[in-house]
Amino acid sequence: MYRYDEFDAGFVAERVAQFTDQVERRLAGTLSEDQFKPLRLMNGVYLQLHAYMLRVAIPYGTLSSRQMRCFAHIARTYDKGYGHFTTRQNLQFNWPALKDVPAILRELAAVEMHCIQTSGNCIRNTTADQFAGAAADEIEDPRPYAEIIRQWSSLHPEFSFLPRKFKIALTGAPSDRAAIQVHDIGYQVVKDAMGEVGFAVYVGGGQGRTPLIAHRIREFLPKADLLSYTNSILRVYNLEGRRDNKFKARIKILVHEKGADAIREAVEADFAANHDAGLTLPQGEIDRITAYFTLPDLAARPQVSAAVEARRTSDPAFARFLARNVFPHKVPGHGVLTVSLKPTDGIPGDATAEQMDHLADLAQRYSADELRVSHEQNIVLPHVRLDDLPAIYDSLRANDLAADNVGLVSDIICCPGLDYCALATARSIPIAQAISKRFAEPERTAEIGDLRVKISGCINACGHHHVGHIGILGLDKAGQETYQLTLGGSADERCSIGDITGRGFSAERIVDAVETVVDTYLSHRTGAEESFIDAYRRLGMKPFKEALYVPAA
Amino acid sequence: MRYFKDGTFADDPFAGAETLSGPDWLERRGSALPSPLVLQLDPGFDVEAIRGLGQERFGNEGLDGVACVKIAFPKFTDGRGYSMGWLLRTRLGYAGEMRAVGDVLYDEMQLMARCGFDGFEIVDEPTLALLRDGRRLETIRRFYQPGLEPEVPAGTRPWARRSA
Amino acid sequence: MTAIVSANLLATGRVAYLGREGAWVEDIAEATVYSDAAAAEAELAAAQQRGGALGVVEPFVTGYTRADHRTLPEGRPTMALRDAIRAFGPTVGYGRRAEQGD
Ligand code: SF4
Numbered sequence: 001m002y003r004y005d006e007f008d009a010g011f012v013a014e015r016v017a018q019f020t021d022q023v024e025r026r027l028a029g030t031l032s033e034d035q036f037k038p039l040r041l042m043n044g045v046y047l048q049l050h051a052y053m054l055r056v057a058i059p060y061g062t063l064s065s066r067q068m069r070c071f072a073h074i075a076r077t078y079d080k081g082y083g084h085f086t087t088r089q090n091l092q093f094n095w096p097a098l099k100d101v102p103a104i105l106r107e108l109a110a111v112e113m114h115c116i117q118t119s120g121n122c123i124r125n126t127t128a129d130q131f132a133g134a135a136a137d138e139i140e141d142p143r144p145y146a147e148i149i150r151q152w153s154s155l156h157p158e159f160s161f162l163p164r165k166f167k168i169a170l171t172g173a174p175s176d177r178a179a180i181q182v183h184d185i186g187y188q189v190v191k192d193a194m195g196e197v198g199f200a201v202y203v204g205g206g207q208g209r210t211p212l213i214a215h216r217i218r219e220f221l222p223k224a225d226l227l228s229y230t231n232s233i234l235r236v237y238n239l240e241g242r243r244d245n246k247f248k249a250r251i252k253i254l255v256h257e258k259g260a261d262a263i264r265e266a267v268e269a270d271f272a273a274n275h276d277a278g279l280t281l282p283q284g285e286i287d288r289i290t291a292y293f294t295l296p297d298l299a300a301r302p303q304v305s306a307a308v309e310a311r312r313t314s315d316p317a318f319a320r321f322l323a324r325n326v327f328p329h330k331v332p333g334h335g336v337l338t339v340s341l342k343p344t345d346g347i348p349g350d351a352t353a354e355q356m357d358h359l360a361d362l363a364q365r366y367s368a369d370e371l372r373v374s375h376e377q378n379i380v381l382p383h384v385r386l387d388d389l390p391a392i393y394d395s396l397r398a399n400d401l402a403a404d405n406v407g408l409v410s411d412i413i414c415c416p417g418l419d420y421c422a423l424a425t426a427r428s429i430p431i432a433q434a435i436s437k438r439f440a441e442p443e444r445t446a447e448i449g450d451l452r453v454k455i456s457g458c459i460n461a462c463g464h465h466h467v468g469h470i471g472i473l474g475l476d477k478a479g480q481e482t483y484q485l486t487l488g489g490s491a492d493e494r495c496s497i498g499d500i501t502g503r504g505f506s507a508e509r510i511v512d513a514v515e516t517v518v519d520t521y522l523s524h525r526t527g528a529e530e531s532f533i534d535a536y537r538r539l540g541m542k543p544f545k546e547a548l549y550v551p552a553a
Numbered sequence: 554m555r556y557f558k559d560g561t562f563a564d565d566p567f568a569g570a571e572t573l574s575g576p577d578w579l580e581r582r583g584s585a586l587p588s589p590l591v592l593q594l595d596p597g598f599d600v601e602a603i604r605g606l607g608q609e610r611f612g613n614e615g616l617d618g619v620a621c622v623k624i625a626f627p628k629f630t631d632g633r634g635y636s637m638g639w640l641l642r643t644r645l646g647y648a649g650e651m652r653a654v655g656d657v658l659y660d661e662m663q664l665m666a667r668c669g670f671d672g673f674e675i676v677d678e679p680t681l682a683l684l685r686d687g688r689r690l691e692t693i694r695r696f697y698q699p700g701l702e703p704e705v706p707a708g709t710r711p712w713a714r715r716s717a
Numbered sequence: 718m719t720a721i722v723s724a725n726l727l728a729t730g731r732v733a734y735l736g737r738e739g740a741w742v743e744d745i746a747e748a749t750v751y752s753d754a755a756a757a758e759a760e761l762a763a764a765q766q767r768g769g770a771l772g773v774v775e776p777f778v779t780g781y782t783r784a785d786h787r788t789l790p791e792g793r794p795t796m797a798l799r800d801a802i803r804a805f806g807p808t809v810g811y812g813r814r815a816e817q818g819d
Contacts, residue, residue, distance in 0.1 A: 005708075007695055007707050007708060007713060010695050011693070011695040011697070014692065014693050014694060014695060015693065017692070018692045018693060021692070022660065025679070026727070027727065027728060029771055030679040030682070031679065033774055033775070035629075035658060035660075038629075038630055039660055047725055047730055047774060047775065048730075049732070049799070049802060049803050050730075050731065050732055050802075050803060050806065050807070051725075051729065051730040051731055051732075052729075052730035096730075097728060097729040097730060097731075098727065098728055098729065098730060099728045099729070121630070121632075148712075151697040151710075151712065151713070152697050152698050152712050153697075154697045155664075155693060155696070155697070156697075156698055157635060157663075157664040157665075157667035157668050157696075157698070157700050158632075158635045158636055158639050158668055159632070159635075160632065160635075160661075160664055161629070161630050161631065161632025161635065161661075162632060163632075227712060235636050235639075238632060238633060238635070238636045239633055239636050239637070243596075243631060243633075273644060277643070277699065278699040278711055278712070279698075279699070279711070279712060280711070281711070282709075282711060284709070285709060285710055285711065288709070346810075347809060347810040350810060418798065418799060418802060419802060419807035419808055419809050419810075420807060424799075427798075427808065427809075429807075429809045429810065430808060430809055433809065479797065479798070481798070
């Protein structure tokens with residue numbers, strides 16, 4: 001894991017002092033709310049329905065057990081005992097007082113964490129594949145580059161007041177687990193013909209009101225040019241991005257309106273002119289940062305674990321857990337374990353302080369002290385021995401953390417919606433809960449197979465509904481919560497935006513509608529091996545629409 | 554409005570000078586121009602075009618003879634001026650005074666300085682009060698990217714700097 | 718429809734209402750209910766005039782009927798759902814459970 005050196009620690013301390021002073025001036029009244037709002041957002045402080053919300057960055061989703069314990073401590077001391085893991089590898093506290101935020105920031109700084117640029121019209125927390133560094137299918141760990149971008153983008157003097165927020169995501173594997181094609185910039189680690197490793201560059205993806213898939217503007221970017229090139233994209237966007245309309249201000253609109261070729265030309269021209277700007281990465285520094293992310297010392301073990309096999313045959317629930325929650329690790333005899341934060345009737349992404357402490361204990365004991373947060377709002381123990389899985393499983397069960405539904409219909413991505421969010425048009429959490437209850441039968445969900453349901457409480461699409469196999473968008477129609485349904489979206493390397501089924505459904509009807517879609521899939525699929533998304537791509541909307549909107553007899 | 558330069562309030566050396574907008578200036582180039590020459594560039598003005606024009610039409614860098622460039626921040630949240638300033642200093646090699654005008658607030662002044670601004674016209678009363686109290690712009694002294702203030706490398710990361 | 722003035726407290730962010738003698742109160746039961754939105758707007762303007770809104774953020778006027786005072790999610794007041802959630806807390810999970818001492 002990355003560790004702060006003196007410079008990093010000093011920087012965060014300066015930032016905390018600066019923000020503390022800004023809070024004091026706001027409380028004293030010398031900063032107006034209009035002046036303060038962009039400043040507080042730039043440090044992750046929102047004003048939500050009930051209280052302020054503080055968003056903590058978990059850079060590229062990696063954290064230590066000590067950092068997780070700090071979250072638990074903050075949740076208990078300054079909040080109501082829980083926190084919410086988001087789709088952007090952040091943690092949100094829902095109830096902190098503004099006057100307590102400086103103290104919380106000092107607690108976070110003590111464990112090398114911060115809230116810098118978790119909101120605002122600036123470069124946001126850089127995200128990455130939650131399996132980075134552990135997954136068997138990876139070309140190279142993208143996190144050192146995410147860390148370099150994190151550093152370079154922190155309090156950037158030129159790019160702190162962009163037209164709109166700016167999100168960068170990286171993936172090191174051909175399977176895209178970081179949804180890079182719906183980010184402002186997506187970097188994918190690739191190998192060129194000579195075997196040299198660099199990045200394919202995607203620009204202009206995004207969700208929100210106008211969902212657009214990113215364009216690949218460069219096939220291969222040498223590692224050394226990562227910051228230089230990113231700088232050029234940002235400069236073109238800062239100067240040319242629209243500022244006349246908040247809903248047209250993201251870079252995706254600029255790319256869409258001017259065309260990917262025009263943007264490529266502008267970026268390449270700036271990049272060519274900028275080459276001497278001191279941003280070229282020396283290999284020595286890449287190596288130095290990369291060394292922090294070395295795989296922990298895991299001795300290879302037998303590929304098959306006798307303990308696991310014995311339990312698998314005797315315990316069907318454990319067998320399901322293995323099938324859904326464990327992913328192949330680089331090192332034989334190990335696995336990448338996803339802990340689902342989606343129990344039946346739970347709040348997707350929420351964890352109590354006790355659960356956080358428990359996950360920290362498990363990481364310390366079984367996973368080289370490391371945890372990950374996924375954009376699906378789950379927690380990952382990245383380096384566990386297969387032999388330890390039965391013990392970990394029992395321990396998770398005892399703490400209500402053993403849901404065996406990773407990637408299934410009840411593993412729902414869901415934003416906070418109108419229960420918390422000031423921008424929401426409808427509630428999203430109760431819909432997720434109702435769906436999880438409707439599909440609580442593990443045999444049935446296993447039979448349905450891979451199915452991503454994603455729910456947003458407004459058009460901002462924090463719940464990624466556009467790229468859900470089944471997407472649900474909560475709207476307000478004349479004071480009534482109404483839910484629009486989309487089908488066929490996908491966030492992975494075969495990225496697609498879902499199609500709207502037709503008129504929306506009431507809160508009472510939306511769960512039936514989801515069930516109708518699932519039943520239609522089951523009756524039309526060629527077999528269990530044809531997943532929902534594959535079936536949808538073959539069948540199109542027609543059979544689903546017919547089932548959903550039966551004319552009144 | 555007060556004029557702030559080099560860490561202190563000062564008398565504006567260009568007070569009363571005629572100020573040309575970017576488009577006016579381009580229009581009038583080649584004819585008699587006021588002296589000293591003071592420009593005000595609004596966000597959206599294409600500063601890189603200055604270089605092209607300079608080379609094509611005048612055979613030199615476009616900003617020769619300009620004594621002061623004011624870059625406008627109509628709202629502090631409109632950040633185009635930062636890139637405009639950066640490009641003037643780096644790509645166009647402009648060495649004269651570069652002044653931030655408009656919605657100039659204390660919390661953004663260090664960012665402006667790091668993008669090459671060395672003069673400020675300030676209206677906001679709380680900002681004036683802080684500066685009168687002797688507050689310095691340099692609240693942050695460690696940077697993760699090269700800036701245009703006096704800065705020295707911090708360690709071996711080429712993107713990390715300390716204020717000099 | 719009768720109306721109230723609401724906002725969030727600057728220092729804590731908690732929901733507040735304009736109550737008796739221009740004080741901001743956290744319990745909607747103590748909010749002053751004005752005869753209509755225009756009357757509430759006038760009170761808010763007056764409060765702002767005398768500096769009585771410095772300790773709050775984003776004040777606004779919204780419809781509210783005292784008779785309608787019920788807690789979520791059991792009863793659904795005629796006040797906007799958003800206002801009801803602000804008044805009574807999240808309709809789900811820990812936020813609510815914490816209040817119920819569960
Ligand atoms: S999608 Fe809308 S309701 Fe949900 S968190 Fe984002 S802004 Fe709030």
